[in-house]
Amino acid sequence: MNGRARRGSAESRHLLSDFLRHELGLTGTHVGCEHGVCGACTVLINGEAVRSCLVFAVQCEGAEVTTVEGLAAEDGELHPLQEAFQAAHALQCGFCTPGFLMSLLPFLEERRDSGALTDDEIRDALGGNLCRCTGYQNIVEAVRLAHTKMSGGAGNSAGNSVGTSTGNSAGTCAAEGA
Amino acid sequence: MKPCSFEYVKAESLEHALAVLVEHGDEAKILAGGQSLVPAMNFRLAQPAVLVDLNGVGALSGIERVDGMVQVGAMTRQRSAERSSVLSAHVPLVTETMPFIAHAQIRNRGTFGGSIAHADPSAELPAISVALSATLQVTSSRGSRSIAASDFYVDLLTTALEADEILVRVDLPIAVPGSGFAFAEVSRRHGDYALVGVAASVQCDASGVCQQARVSLLSVGPGPVLSTSCAAALIGERPTTRTIADAAAATASDDIDPEGDIHASARFRRHLARVLVERTLTRAFARAAVSAGAAEQA
Numbered sequence: 001m002n003g004r005a006r007r008g009s010a011e012s013r014h015l016l017s018d019f020l021r022h023e024l025g026l027t028g029t030h031v032g033c034e035h036g037v038c039g040a041c042t043v044l045i046n047g048e049a050v051r052s053c054l055v056f057a058v059q060c061e062g063a064e065v066t067t068v069e070g071l072a073a074e075d076g077e078l079h080p081l082q083e084a085f086q087a088a089h090a091l092q093c094g095f096c097t098p099g100f101l102m103s104l105l106p107f108l109e110e111r112r113d114s115g116a117l118t119d120d121e122i123r124d125a126l127g128g129n130l131c132r133c134t135g136y137q138n139i140v141e142a143v144r145l146a147h148t149k150m151s152g153g154a155g156n157s158a159g160n161s162v163g164t165s166t167g168n169s170a171g172t173c174a175a176e177g178a
Numbered sequence: 179m180k181p182c183s184f185e186y187v188k189a190e191s192l193e194h195a196l197a198v199l200v201e202h203g204d205e206a207k208i209l210a211g212g213q214s215l216v217p218a219m220n221f222r223l224a225q226p227a228v229l230v231d232l233n234g235v236g237a238l239s240g241i242e243r244v245d246g247m248v249q250v251g252a253m254t255r256q257r258s259a260e261r262s263s264v265l266s267a268h269v270p271l272v273t274e275t276m277p278f279i280a281h282a283q284i285r286n287r288g289t290f291g292g293s294i295a296h297a298d299p300s301a302e303l304p305a306i307s308v309a310l311s312a313t314l315q316v317t318s319s320r321g322s323r324s325i326a327a328s329d330f331y332v333d334l335l336t337t338a339l340e341a342d343e344i345l346v347r348v349d350l351p352i353a354v355p356g357s358g359f360a361f362a363e364v365s366r367r368h369g370d371y372a373l374v375g376v377a378a379s380v381q382c383d384a385s386g387v388c389q390q391a392r393v394s395l396l397s398v399g400p401g402p403v404l405s406t407s408c409a410a411a412l413i414g415e416r417p418t419t420r421t422i423a424d425a426a427a428a429t430a431s432d433d434i435d436p437e438g439d440i441h442a443s444a445r446f447r448r449h450l451a452r453v454l455v456e457r458t459l460t461r462a463f464a465r466a467a468v469s470a471g472a473a474e475q476a
Contacts, residue, residue: 036280051283055212
């Protein structure tokens with residue numbers, strides 16, 4: 001658990017999300033819809049972003065789990081991704097933020113060495129997380145900023161304009177852009 | 179909400195899992211990726227007494243080319259299938275379709291076989307398994323058998339699997355020269371369940387005459403629907419804009435009986451089916467022509 005061995009007991013029916021919050025006291029992982037739609041409870045299991053409300057705690061025995069509490073350094077210094085969210089004002093109430101951060105971490109780490117991210121790529125990466133406050137524009141900005149920070153400031157200066165349509169609105173055929 | 183209590187069994191092997199199924203019969207349910215089952219349990223729509231977790235059975239995962247097939251282990255994560263170079267080289271319809279399945283966070287956990295065994299009529303993998311003429315390998319303590327994908331989907335969320343059987347592998351035929359594929363769907367937002375989706379798999383001979391046209395639709399019936407109109411209208415013909423449009427229109431009017439719901443009326447679903455069949459067939463035949471041309475040059 002965030003780099004440390006943690007032990008706790010769970011009934012078989014306990015979801016990982018509840019185990020994290022109630023048994024381990026890691027309340028940074030938020031529970032929204034509890035059926036895999038909102039993304040607020042996203043954590044990393046063995047490095048991959050998954051919904052902790054769709055995994056039973058007992059399935060994670062021996063697994064490496066990373067939650068939002070694992071992002072900042074021991075001394076409290078924020079992760080570049082968290083800094084980017086703060087700088088771009090990518091949160092308002094903050095309820096969805098831990099899920100966004102945990103979804104974005106593997107996405108951005110995989111793209112450390114890639115050039116500028118397109119709006120479509122970013123919005124696709126954000127597709128599995130719902131935010132009811134921000135309207136997403138500032139989150140897209142934060143992803144662009146975080147990508148720059150995490151890739152050492154290179155490659156992302158020629159980013160697209162933020163407001164570009166993504167073709168994901170109702171009635172369009174998503175396959176046509178693929 | 180939270181799931182009801184259940185007995186959790188972490189299967190150590192396929193044999194172990196099969197033995198638990200024999201012991202508990204209908205009371206037991208297989209847990210694969212859990213991306214459909216766990217939400218159903220959270221809502222208490224599903225209340226299995228025993229859950230048999232296959233996630234520790236490594237032998238059920240993997241993607242391998244064997245003879246004229248690509249064999250996909252049932253517990254292979256959807257994300258692995260999406261990124262498989264073997265599948266993109268030999269069964270490109272899978273690669274094209276995977277990004278339409280929910281979101282990456284779901285595909286990281288969801289499995290190839292789990293989606294097929296769950297048989298949701300809105301799911302992409304059952305539809306492409308029918309379009310591709312996949313063979314489903316099934317095992318029980320009584321022995322093993324193969325089921326053609328077109329015989330597998332019996333009704334809404336109901337398959338030909340017996341209570342003591344487990345889907346262990348999906349065999350997908352390798353694309354041959356002259357074949358072409360396409361997938362398209364319409365959903366309110368990317369990652370949502372499709373209002374309608376279409377998977378097309380066609381094959382033409384060297385002179386451009388259609389030899390096979392398997393078009394499978396999702397979200398228009400109790401399971402994936404294979405269009406008989408497309409096969410009847412196109413096989414033996416040279417595909418043209420006109421023949422494709424006629425096949426699409428016949429599919430929408432004769433082959434499907436979609437229901438209307440809060441997301442789309444039956445009439446709108448029929449309209450989408452016609453448009454998407456036309457688009458996927460056009461794209462699939464164009465790719466078949468490229469594939470045949472490449473084979474001729476080689």
